[in-house]
Amino acid sequence: MKIIDWYILKRFLVTFLFTLLILIPIAIAIDISEKIDNFLEHVDLGFYQIVDEYYKNFIIYYANTFMPLALFIAVILFTSKLSNNTEIIAITNAKVSFTRFLYPYFIGATLITIISLGMNHFVVPMSSKERKQFEKEYISSARQKNELKRVTDFSLQLTDSTYIFIRSFNTETKSGYDFTSELYDGIQLKSKLVANRISYNDKDSTFKLSTWKLRKIYKDRDSIFSGTKIDTVFSFTPRDLIYKSALAQEMPSGELSEFIEISKKRGIKNLNAYLVELHKRTSLPVASYILTIIAVALGFRKRRGGTGVNLAIGIGIMFVYVFLMKISEVLGAVAGVNSLLYVWMPNLFFGCLAIYLYLNARK
Template identity: 85%
Template sequence: MKIIDRYILKRYLVTFVFTLLILIPIAMAIDISEKIDNFLEHPDLGFYQIVDEYYRNFIIYYANTFMPLALFIAVILFTSKLSNNTEIIAITNAKVSFTRFLYPYFVGATLVTLISLGMNHFVVPNSSKIRKNFEKEFIKSSSQKNKAKYVTDFSLQLTDSTYIFIRRYNTMTNSGYDFTSELYDGLKLKSKLVADNIKYNVKDSIFGLTNWRKRVIYKSHDSIFSGSKIDTVFNFTPKDLIYKSALAQEMPSDELLKFINISRKRGVKNLNAYLVEFHKRTSLPFASYILTIIAVALAYRKRRGGTGVNLAIGIGIMFLYVFLMKIAEVLGAVAGVDSLLYVWIPNIFFGCVAIYLYFYARK
């Protein structure tokens, strides 16, 4: 790597970190102003606990979220400065092509991409779990807590032949009522277990059924059994009852992929919300390359208005990217669509923009 490459790479990374360090305090200040009343409502909540359990994980989450924006702004800022100081003119006069000029930028984008991939797939999910638990305990209202802890009218296919149904389940107390388990042989019902109440014992990983009744169907007759209480084992846990995108954000990618595969075998029809979260963890980091090309191409040539015009155009493109990404996530979570394609649509679209600007800048 030549001296000019090290110079550009150093400016790339330093400006990126500096931009990120500006955005994070702004986000924290806005969040503190919104949640200060919630903190003061709990006299037993100490400053250290707030910093350790909430804001430490808040910084991890938003540092990862702001990475593409910080990278984009950083590249525009210092590349515009190189252009305004006629440093790029000196580089081009030395017969350095635009493609060769991009080399240190791509080295920096690769470093950012690798860091973002590691954070997206492993660090941020574990961090989000701690932060969300803190929010549930100290920030969310009672009505929000009650709404989140109940699962109603839930059905699940455990195996090719076993199905369960629960009328209402409380995920906080691990108990519910109106439980049904049915076993089929093809389309023929073989047995049916019904219980008024069901409770999960976390320690022993067993379910306790009260006021249960079981009907076993034979060729010539049916047998009915009943009792007041019985302990049994099922191939699911209360965690499997909560199908929502917020849960996916708290799972490391290996756990999330395992969860998706198990759920698919159990016959869960729409897992696209989980697939969107899984694919997004890869698509967003790779956007670093696309955004780097766009930013360099915009700021490569000196223009009237200087850095301010480049920055305004860049921020406009960045918000358009975020807007398109959010639309793609919503559409990708709809049942029956290819979630992988929808998640990558923003990168495909802006990748085409980056290719056009690349060839334009080469001229």
């Protein structure tokens, strides 16, 4: 049986790579047609820079995104070909069960899952950071740039007793105005620091407050101090003020988990957009096993119409899976819901379908 295992595994992986190499150029061609005007607007933007800073990272991102789809299509194509060539009939006549027949497929799916997990958790976030920086500089509109640049009416809990409030802050210039810091002892206000302007210094990680006033509250009296300028330290940076789900895609999983934990301690109410991104990095690669079972079960039996019918059914199933995945991501980002459950919901649903098809194929 080892010869057949190697034969199936080799053909499976070759078909997978071939399918992936077909999907990537299509994605690149569509993207170029949409962004060619943006590239031509910048006369200083060279071909090498576009390829190195954008399309290199574009290929990494979409190769990882297309892996489950390419795997699903590859398994259907290859298994249907085995069935049409009556090779599966010879295998089953040799008393090989459907479960045993799945072994080489699962070895291939495991290899792809491991690669996808590594890319999702480490490689793609670093690559996305460079790609999004390029998009921000050369592709994004002025409105999109301002969404990430300016923060208004922001509050943050730094510790159990310290809270800050900022009326407006520009994350590009790293300065803002109407800043307030309050220190509490339980529910009792102990001190309040206000400043007309606040700016951040990257060199020494300090904040400069302009036209500031500090009020300290005691049992029998208050003390008020004021000044023109003062340098001080707070346990946050300008990046902490930007709570956008897009930033989660730029963080490796370790950094993202740490960011979520710190944000929880700071009292940020809705972090589900970040949790969805974190859970999705595991759920999508694991879906390779589910999609493999479904694809093998579809292509295992010879059908009237051949490979085309199986492929059409498979593409329909993939469309439903992607549709449910996108819906679950949106619903999982809503405040107050269990983001883990919503992210894994498509896998649970299609897992039940995979079990049904597996039991049916075993008969």
